[in-house]
Amino acid sequence: MYISATRAAIGLSGLRAPLLRSVCTSRLPGGRGLSMMAENTPEEVVFNQPKIELHVHLDGAIRLQTILDVAKRRNIKLQASTKEELAGIITLQEPFTLTRFLDKFAVYMHVVAGDRAAIKRIAYEFVEDKAKEGVIYVEVRYSPHLLANAKVHPIPWNQKGGELTPDDVVQLVNEGLREGERAFKIKARSILCCMRHMPKWSMDVVELCKKYRNKGVVAIDLAGDESLNCEAYPEHRKAYEEAVRCGIHRTVHAGEAGPASVVREAVEVLKAERIGHGYRTLDDKALYKKLLAQKMHFEVCPISSKLTGAWNLEFTEHPIITFMKDKANYSLNTDDPLILNSTLNDDYRTAHTHMGFTEEEFKRLNICSAESCFLPDKEKRELLNTLHAAYGLIQTTAF
Numbered sequence: 001m002y003i004s005a006t007r008a009a010i011g012l013s014g015l016r017a018p019l020l021r022s023v024c025t026s027r028l029p030g031g032r033g034l035s036m037m038a039e040n041t042p043e044e045v046v047f048n049q050p051k052i053e054l055h056v057h058l059d060g061a062i063r064l065q066t067i068l069d070v071a072k073r074r075n076i077k078l079q080a081s082t083k084e085e086l087a088g089i090i091t092l093q094e095p096f097t098l099t100r101f102l103d104k105f106a107v108y109m110h111v112v113a114g115d116r117a118a119i120k121r122i123a124y125e126f127v128e129d130k131a132k133e134g135v136i137y138v139e140v141r142y143s144p145h146l147l148a149n150a151k152v153h154p155i156p157w158n159q160k161g162g163e164l165t166p167d168d169v170v171q172l173v174n175e176g177l178r179e180g181e182r183a184f185k186i187k188a189r190s191i192l193c194c195m196r197h198m199p200k201w202s203m204d205v206v207e208l209c210k211k212y213r214n215k216g217v218v219a220i221d222l223a224g225d226e227s228l229n230c231e232a233y234p235e236h237r238k239a240y241e242e243a244v245r246c247g248i249h250r251t252v253h254a255g256e257a258g259p260a261s262v263v264r265e266a267v268e269v270l271k272a273e274r275i276g277h278g279y280r281t282l283d284d285k286a287l288y289k290k291l292l293a294q295k296m297h298f299e300v301c302p303i304s305s306k307l308t309g310a311w312n313l314e315f316t317e318h319p320i321i322t323f324m325k326d327k328a329n330y331s332l333n334t335d336d337p338l339i340l341n342s343t344l345n346d347d348y349r350t351a352h353t354h355m356g357f358t359e360e361e362f363k364r365l366n367i368c369s370a371e372s373c374f375l376p377d378k379e380k381r382e383l384l385n386t387l388h389a390a391y392g393l394i395q396t397t398a399f
Ligand SMILES: O=c1[nH]cnc2c1ncn2[C@H]1C[C@H](O)[C@@H](CO)O1
Pocket: 057, 058, 059, 060, 102, 105, 141, 142, 143, 146, 193, 223, 224, 225, 226, 253, 256, 304, 308, 335, 336
């Protein structure tokens, strides 16, 4: 039996502020503790088996200590000098709107953006953190433009112009991920994000996907605030057309805070092969039925959905439960663990405690995740074999 007894709140390291702890555990019935990258002991891990993660933002998964270290080295003033203080200004303590949630990135992105060593370091540390969570394959996403300070217009985060281009950023992330893979013995690939409010960047993004498709980059994404930009701009559409033409895999954030029409557009116009979040799909019964039939993959993120305000009712009524009952194709993911102050285990615990997820379902959804990942066929088969062996399953997948 791999699902251990769950506890109302996981053990809190000395770093966890009591105030934050009580707010989080009371607001989030999942009882997620404050992670600050604290590690769970084996008995606290809900599904202690190899896992796949397909939806996590690199820039939403940076260690607090790294932000502090880089700020110090670069002489950048922050309104915090300890991890606790920094957590206090970055992490969410109660449900926000998606718009206000996305504003949180502005608190720290200027620290790492434009800095070679920092970008490589966050990618490397990311792999270490995922390995510790029991993830054996991860697809991590980011916007190369949001980490650059050259050949990007406008230059993000009020940085001064510099020399680090979006292309340099992709190379640095690839290096960090590759070194992390070697050190921590897991597999990590990346997805490059177009941003909904920055259509001018999108053709660049697809070109970078093409250039680095065999060097670590596996897909294109469209991220950002769909509640403000419900319809993809023509530039996004052109970029996705080019992705289709060149066989670049495609995922799109849709139906998180925006309506089901955003999901419909993602599938029908942008030709998305996976949907980031997708909870609002359920508001359009015909669309949901169609996507179920075609085994569309939904990248769901329970804790994120609550704190971004994408889902503002109880976890016990969450659309993910419908996905589970309908045996839909979906993965379980963290999204932005830095801002959410969560770990993948916290999402699994939330699903187990409040949504009735069983060990069998955890295995099934991880198999679905492997089947829907963007690796080439041969590597996908190897991944599936690894999972089947670890889970003690007979391989029946037709893949
Ligand atoms: O949950 C999200 N929905 C939409 N966009 C998001 C979410 N989390 C992060 N992002 C944005 C902000 C990041 O800077 C960007 C690239 O990772 O993607």
